[in-house]
Amino acid sequence: MHRRPRRSSQVALVSAIILLGAVSVASFYVTDPITLFALVELASVATFFIFFVSALPVVFPSKVKLEDVFTGGAAKPPYLSGEEMYAPKHPLRREGGKR
C-alpha cells in the first residue's frame, strides 16, 4: 500500500504545473527582455520543483521484501541500510553509506 500524499503537497504540485503552463504561454507574447527573463526564471523554478517532486518517489523503493530482512531469525535490522540500497555515486554520499 502506498501512503496517500498530503493535500498540501498535492496543491503545491498542481500549482507548479499550472504556473509552468501560464508562464510558458505568457513568454510567447512578452516583448520586454527583462519581463521575459523573469518569466523564464519562474518557469525554471516550477520545472525544478516538478522534477524533484516527481523524481524522488520513483528513485526510492517503497517496498521492502520482509523475507530478505528477517532471514530465519538472524538478527538483521528491519530497515534498509545504505549498503543494501542502491544509490548513484554522488559527492555527498560515501560508498556503501560508510563514514
Add this chain to the structure above:
Amino acid sequence: MTAMLTVLSTTGIVALSTFGAAVSYLLHRVKKASVVVAVAVLAAMLALNTLAFYATFVRHDTLSVNTTGSLIVDPPGVLVAELIVGLAFLVAVYSAGYMEEDPHGAYYPLLLLFTGSMVGMCYTQNILLMLLFLEISSFFSAVLVLYGERGKEALRAAVIYLAVSILESIFVIAGLFVVVSSLGMSLAHIASVNVHTLYSTKISGNAAFLAGLLFMLGFGTKASLFPFGLIWLPPAHSEAPAPVSCLLSGVMIKTGFLAMLRCLHPLSFSCSYSMVQTLMLLTLLSTVTGCIGMMVEKDVKRILAFSSIVQMGYVVLGVIYVLAMPLGLSSEYAVKGMEGCFYHIVNHSILKPLLFMVSGVFWRSLRVRDYRKLAGAARRAPLPVALWFLAAISLGGLFWPTAAFMSKHLVLECCKSFFLDPLTLKVEVLGVYGLYGLIYFIAALVTFITLMNVGIHALSRPSQPSCEFRRPSAAMLIPMVVLAVLCILAGAPGKSYISRAVSEVAEYYLSIMEGGGA
C-alpha cells in the same frame, strides 16, 4: 481561418498540455482516469496543431507575433510539432497497455508536460526560450527514463542524461554570450536575441563560427551529434520504458536538431566553409560510431539507440547542403538536401517508434532484450515480428519504394555536387557518388543487416520451450498497426502529403537564402 486563430491554437497546445497534466495528476487515483485524460488531451492538441498545419501548408501563412521572435509559426516548426503531437497520442495509447501501474501518478502528467515542452520549442525562435524548453523537456524526460524496468541501469542512465543536459545548457548560454558581445549589445538584451536578430545583423566570421560551434555542441548534443550525443543517447534510449524511448528517439532528437538548424542557418552566411567542414566531420564521426555500436551490441534497444545516431547523420548531411549555399553551391542541391533531410525526419519519426514498440513487446511478453534469446518470438507474437521486418526493411532504405529509400536517395544524390569534400572520389559505385556517399551507403547497409538479423533470430525455433508469455494487449497493437500503415504510405511513390510538406519546408529555407537572410 484567421492568423489570430492559428496563433491561439499553437499557444493553446502548450496551455492544454499543462492543464491536462494537472487534471491527469488529480485523477490518478481513479482507475484508468489518468490515461483517458492524457489520450483526450493529446487528441485535442493534435486537432489544434492540425489547424496550424492547414494554415501553414495549405494557406501558406507564416506568422510572427512579436519582434522578439518568441512565437513564430513557420513550416519546419509546424511539421515537427505535428510529428510530436501525433506520436505522443499513439504513445499514450500504447502506454495504456504497456505501463500496468503508475503508483505515483506522475507518468501521464509528465508525458503531457514533455510533449508540451517539445511543441513549445518548435514554435519559438527566441534562443533563451529555446533553451528553456530544452531544459524543461530534458528534466521531464529524465524522470520518464527513471520509469525504466531495470531500476539501477535506468537510474544511471537518467543521471548521465541530466549531466549531459546541463552541459548542453552551458554551451547554448556561452553561444548566446558570444552573439551578444559580438553585436555590442548589453547583457540585459540577452533575452531578446532570436533567429531574426542573427539574420538581420551579420556577425563577423570568427565570432559567428564560435557561436555556431557552441550552438552545434549545445543543441546538437540533443540531436545525438558527436561527441556528447553518444554519451547520453544509448543509455537513456535503451533504459527508458519502450513508450518513452519512442518519444525520445522519434521526436525529441528532432527538436534538438530543429533548434540547431535555426541557429546555424543565419550564422552560415558569415562562416559557411568552416561551419560546413566542422558539421561534416562531427556527422561523419557520429555515423561511423553509431554503425560500430549497432554491429557490436546484442541488446535490441541499444541497437535501436545507435541506429538513431546513424539516421540523424542523414538528417544533418541534408542540411549541410543548405549551409553550403553561401559558398556558391547550386540551389538545386540545397533544395534536394533540405527535402531529403525533412523527409528523413518524418520517416524516422514513424519507423523508429514502431521498432521501439515491437522491442517493448519483446520485453514485456518474453522478458528478453538480447536478440540471441529471441528464438520463438515470431510464433508467439507474429504480428509484432512482421511489423519489425516491415520497419527494418523501410529504415534500411535499400529498396524502392520503401520510406527511407526516398529520403536517403535525395540526400545521397546531393553527394554528386560535393566540391567541398577534399577526399571526394569522383567515381560512381552502385549509383552512389564520392566518399561521403559511399560511407552513408555502407551505413544504410549496416542498418538493414543488423535489424534484419534481429528479426531472423525472432523467426528461428527455440531450442527449449520457454514457459512464460504475456500476450500484447490491443492498446499496444493498435498504435503499431497505425505506424505500419503510415510507414507504407510514406514510401508510396508519387506526390504524397509528406513529400509536398517537405518541399514546402525546403522552399521556405530557399526563400530565406535568396533574400540574403532578410
